[in-house]
Amino acid sequence: VRLLNVKAGCRKQSDWQWTRDGRQTGSISLTIGLGDENVGSLRFVYSANDRNGENQTYDYVVRLESQPMRFGGERWWFICPYTHKRVMKLYKFGSIEKFCARTAIRPRPTYVCQRLSGMAKFQQARLRLRSWLGFPDWDHDTPFPKPKWMRYPTYERLCEKDWKLAEQEDAAFETGFVRLINRLSRYD
Numbered sequence: 052v053r054l055l056n057v058k059a060g061c062r063k064q065s066d067w068q069w070t071r072d073g074r075q076t077g078s079i080s081l082t083i084g085l086g087d088e089n090v091g092s093l094r095f096v097y098s099a100n101d102r103n104g105e106n107q108t109y110d111y112v113v114r115l116e117s118q119p120m121r122f123g124g125e126r127w128w129f130i131c132p133y134t135h136k137r138v139m140k141l142y143k144f145g146s147i148e149k150f151c152a153r154t155a156i157r158p159r160p161t162y163v164c165q166r167l168s169g170m171a172k173f174q175q176a177r178l179r180l181r182s183w184l185g186f187p188d189w190d191h192d193t194p195f196p197k198p199k200w201m202r203y204p205t206y207e208r209l210c211e212k213d214w215k216l217a218e219q220e221d222a223a224f225e226t227g228f229v230r231l232i233n234r235l236s237r238y239d
Contacts, residue, residue, distance in 0.1 A: 060087050083115075091115035091127065095150060111149055113141065131155055170227060173220035180213055192217075 061083070068078035077099040085091035093115055098108045114130040116137060128137040133155035141150035144160060153160060167175060181187055186195040194213070197206045 061085050085115065085117075085127070089117040089125070091117070093129070109148060113150065168227070169223035170220055173216050173223060177213060177216045177220065180209065180216070184209065 062085070064080065064082045066078070066080045068075055070076060077097065079095065079097035082094040082096075083091065084094075091114075093113045094111070095113065096108075096110045098106055111132070113132055115127055116130060117125040117127045118137075119125050128139065129141050129152075130136070131138050131141070131152040131154075132149050133151045136152060136154070138152040140152075142153055142156075142160075143150045144156055147156060164172070164175070178187060181195060184195060184198055184201075194210050197203070201209075
């Protein structure tokens with residue numbers, strides 16, 4: 052959730068719903084009320100299926116504050132319901148009941164790329180490159196064919212990038228393999 056194009060003294064409401072296979076799985080209603088005194092509120096009313104598939108309904112208010120901008124106007128901030136700090140964005144994670152700041156979640160949420168191992172990062176980069184070129188299932192040991200629409204200098208540059216990623220992937224595999232052998236040799 053992010054506050055865009057809102058002005059003091061306004062009151063707006065917006066409703067959304069999402070579906071899966073033709074049936075509604077969730078809905079949300081946001082009502083924003085901004086006062087003239089640099090304060091406001093955002094009311095969340097939403098329903099969503101929990102991990103057990105049961106429908107849960109949530110209804111709560113998040114405080115808003117504004118701050119004057121240097122060259123005129125004002126910037127509105129959410130006040131996180133858990134940390135009570137000013138934040139630009141609120142996030143909703145499955146295990147947390149309310150929308151909140153990223154810093155309020157423990158353990159801290161990470162992106163998939165942050166959880167990849169050394170070798171997996173290079174495999175992911177090669178797969179992304181080959182998918183973009185239209186060859187996601189191409190054998191990783193041979194160069195992919197030049198797409199019809201691609202110029203030769205671009206093709207050669209991307210082949211070189213793929214080759215470097217393959218070398219880095221092999222080096223990461225060797226490093227991991229050596230670590231595994233050293234760890235196993237301790238138990239002999």
